Amino acid sequence: MPLTWLLDRFRAHADDDAIVWRDEITRYGELLERVENATAFLQSQGVRSGQVVMLDADFSPNAIALLLAAMQNRNIIVPVASHVTADRDKYARLAEVSHRLSVHVDDSFGCIAEPGVEPTHEMFRQLNAAGSPGLILFSSGSTGEPKGAVHSLDFLLNKFKVSRHTQRMITFLLFDHIGGFNTMMYTLANHGCVITLESRDAATVCRAVEKYRAEVLPASPTFLNLLLVSGEYAKHDLSSLKIINYATEVMPAATLERLNAAFPGVTFRQSYGMTELGIMRTQSRGNDSTWIRVGGEDYQTRVVDSILHIKAKSSMLGYLNAPSPFDAEGWFNTQDEVEVDGEWLKFKGRKSDIINVGGEKVYPAEVETVILEVDNIADATVTKEAHPMLGHIVVADVTLHAEESLPSVIKRIRQHCFSKLPPYKIPVKIRLSDASARVSERFKKQRNEPR
Structure with missing residues (x-):
């Protein structure tokens, strides 16, 4: 089964904290039970392996359990963050969704079936032939038609099988974001604690770090600057924080300097990833530096005319509703312009900006x-x-x-x-x-x- 290795880890750490949600702690033993209940719910709703399901939710215990159950059931999953503005009808139509799953505010399950809808897209047939669950992540569509990136979860999940550090992480990036998915899976795969947020304002984030002794905060540079402007970081005990990961946009050097002054002793790491490629391993040149190395054993990089190109084993299969962006050799043009200093890169901005x-x-x-x-x-x-x-x-x-x-x-x-x-x-x-x-x-x- 696709997640046997992960569920075995849950059993081995049954008494450890798995999820904090609305000031309640779910431990790994209980999360296992929730996955079993979610699996039974999928069966009761007639959800078969290989079908495409939409999951409208956030990082609640039952939302995570239902996501894992759908993976285990070898479904192709379209996550949508519950409070995000999105054309869900369009997503469902483009992705050939047969069941619209949801997790309500009280953490109960919901389901609306779309009778007669079956997966016909070539990439869906490819996933089903391989017996692999899938993941479809839609772009926001702010600059045009939203594009659906289709991933094989066998490829995306493979890197999490290697055991790494156990950490208590804030789930700041959203449920339907590649970074949010990466945060959740890394934490669960290493029997850490997923600390969820009722809202993503500075005060709520700081309270969660303080109360539940969060060690890692993944966030955007924009939020981190808002955190500085708010002054909330000075009103709370954030001494548990060891790492702040920042990504999704360029970090201004002046903001990074202010952050280092506000959080002495915290390690700042610039992450890099894309919906189409997954999240890559990176190394920052220094705590106050915006130069990084990008890559790892599953990635190759090159710079062509100052634009970063990447070839990755975890790349998406393709877009659901757009031509393939990969060249004949499998390279992806990120549209990110960079400066180069040997093996180090400094991001200047997207070509569209x-x-x-x-x-x-x-x-x-x-x-x-x-x-x-x-x-x-x-x-x-x-x-x-x-x-x-x-x-x-x-x-x-x-x-x-x-x-x-x-x-x-x-x-x-x-x-x-x-x-x-x-x-x-x-x-x-x-x-x-x-x-x-x-x-x-x-x-x-x-x-x-x-x-």
């Missing part, structure tokens, strides 16, 4: 880092605005620590930028805004959305 000013390239994260060096600036989000002659101009939305007049802010920002940046990178427009105004529900900066 680059601002073209009169033919010159501007990386938002570079400008944000310079602005964050200015006194009284708590946060900065750099975007673009159309210009009839230049193509685009650079626009900056900034948040202040303390009240200050806009003309004074503009003057100080521009003076500092002129000392650090060429003229075409300096913001033409500077506006005051709330730090959370351009943050998506997945805690990433929104650069292409209207203000």
Whole structure:
């Protein structure tokens, strides 16, 4: 069976904490029972091996149990985070979903069957022929049609069979995110504790770290900056934290410097992964450095015209509703532009985020880092605005620590930028805004959305 190795580990650590949810602790012995109950529920609903099921949930004990039961049943699973805005009908239609599973607010199971729907897509036939469960992760679709990345769970789960460190982890990244899936599976595979969140604001995260002695916090740079701005980290005992992993977007050097000052003794690690490739092993050059090594035994990397390309054993099979992005040799163009220093890489930004000013390239994260060096600036989000002659101009939305007049802010920002940046990178427009105004529900900066 696909998860025999994992369930055996649960049995060996039956009395260890497995999940914290709403201030209640589920131990591994109880989680095993929940997986058995979830398996019985799937059988009662007529869910057969090989069918595609949608799971609308978050990281509750029964949601995790139902996900594991569906894996064990060799289903192809479409997770959707329960509080995320998504076109579930479109996902179900594209993925040929036969059963819409859900876990209600009281952690009870729900199911709506779609009679007569069976998997016909070639990749589904491929998974079923191999007897492998599958995972479909949809992109948000913020810049176009959402694409469904189809994974073989046999490939994705293989790396978790190697035992590693036991850790108490916060599940900050979402239930339907490759990073959230990775956090959950790593923790369970190493009999750690999955510490769930009722909401993902700074105060709730800090309370969870303090109360349940979390050791690892995976988060986005945007959230970590909001954590600094909120001041909540200083109101709680976060001494249990050993590691803060950051990923999903470029980390401004100025923010990383502030984080090191706020969390002395904590190791900061830059992670890297993509929906299409899975999460890779990385090594940071230093605690205060944004240079990393990317790879591991299952990954190959190369840089072509400053763009990172990756070949991975855990790559998706393909997109459900789009052409394959892999070249003839299996390389994937990440669209991430990087600087190279021997084996070390420094991420500058996605090609889609680059601002073209009169033919010159501007990386938002570079400008944000310079602005964050200015006194009284708590946060900065750099975007673009159309210009009839230049193509685009650079626009900056900034948040202040303390009240200050806009003309004074503009003057100080521009003076500092002129000392650090060429003229075409300096913001033409500077506006005051709330730090959370351009943050998506997945805690990433929104650069292409209207203000």
